[in-house]
Amino acid sequence: MLRSKLRSWLIRWRGLIAVACRQTVSRATYTARQRVLFSILGVAVAISLLVVVTAIGVGLATSTTVYDDDVDYWIVPESDGGSSPLIATDRPAFGGAHETAAELEHHPEIEYVSPIVTDVVRIEHGDRSEYVLVVGVISSPGIGTVAGLDAEALTANDPYYTDTDNWTGEVILSKSAATHLDVDTNDTVTVGGTDGFTVVTVGESRAPGSATFPIALVQLSELQALTGGGEHDLADQFVVGTNAPTVKDDLEQVYPQSAVLTRAEMTASETMGSDLPLALSVAALVVAIGVGTLFVVATMGLELVAERRQLATLAALGISTGSQLRLITVQTLITTALGGLLGGVGGLVAAALVNELALTLLTSAPIAYLHPFLVGYGLLVALVIGIVSVPFLLVLTHRLSRGVP
DSSP: OHHHHHHHHHHHHHHHHHHHHHHHHHIIIIISHHHHHHHHHHHHHHHHHHHHHHHHHHHHHTTOOOOOSSEEEEEEEOOSSOOOTTSOOSSOOBSOHHHHHHHHHTSTTEEEEEEEEEEEEEEEETTEEEEEEEEEEOBOTTOOEETTEEGGGSOBTOHHHHOTTOOOOEEEEEHHHHHHHTOOTTOEEEETTEEEEEEEEEEOOOSTTOTTSOEEEEEHHHHHHHHTOTTTTOBSEEEEEESOTTHHHHHTTTSTTEEEEEHHHHHHHHHOOSSHHHHHHHHHHHHHHHHHHHHHHHHHHHHHHHTHHHHHHHHHTTOOHHHHHHHHHHHHHHHHHHHHHHHHHHHHHHHHHHHHHHHHHTOSSOOSOOOTHHHHHHHHHHHHHHHHHHHHHHHHHHHHHTTOO
16 A cells, blocks of 8 residues: 555656646747746856856865976964965064074975064164064075065075175065155165164065065064074964975974965965855855845746646636646746756856966965865755745745736
């Protein structure tokens, strides 16, 4: 008896789904092409945006990178998220910085190494005074920019560390810092209460978001002397230049409880906190469900209103309201599933284009995570949109089948 009932139930639903599929195809190709098309496209657009935002959020949260031929690594204290040289003050520090840098420089695949120290220090010039983010660095050939300023303009190898009589007093200022202090190249300034610092050059900081932020570069050991970090030779982080991605494994052994990040990962960390990608993905999910539901309810609701006479006729012929409601449910899920599939594929393609754009204009690594599961995720969310839409459509169908305006 139970098997017979189950078989009857399956046959009934199979027939219902077949009828719903035929009606959906008929509406999409003949009787209601525009409304069905708008329903599918509305869901597809919402799902596409969801997939793009989710791909970027997952990519940033998991530090998705592809190593290129110019790999820079940052060794930072392990924490809840990465840090940039612009915000690394008041955090755990590494000891024995110069000694560690000297050991790493002997690695055959490492081009340069520099510990980094950052602190907010008052710089004075004449009657002007400004708190500036001062970055201590060991200059060496190939190091390029640190905090957006050219570190190679400093004397190489941090001479004050090996010879305390060789105080260079060199400082590089960002344009904003120089403007605030009204200084130019070769002017002398007071840094942290110590006179005799000379402005080596004034540069336009190219660090993201730092165009108006006052920044200065000085010799590492000289900043340690000003801030009290010289006794234990402290550093906030290390920057390592190499063309060999395999060096990362060696760098992870340098300090316990440290994280080794690429330059691309550091750039992502500057703009995205550890919780922000998740928040963006959740917000995109809520918006996608809301927008998709509105499209489906509006367009399919108009279709039901247009066919209200047909619904009333079916009811008069003895077709139960329950059968009509099940039919509408299946049609709604089919429509949203088609939109979800289209949106998932479109969103994956759009995320790939975002990666290409980012590689061209912003970073050296993709920022969006690409995986076929995102298509399945879009399809799943589209079905959720269909399920959320069904109650509204069922109420409307029930009213129309009874002739209620």
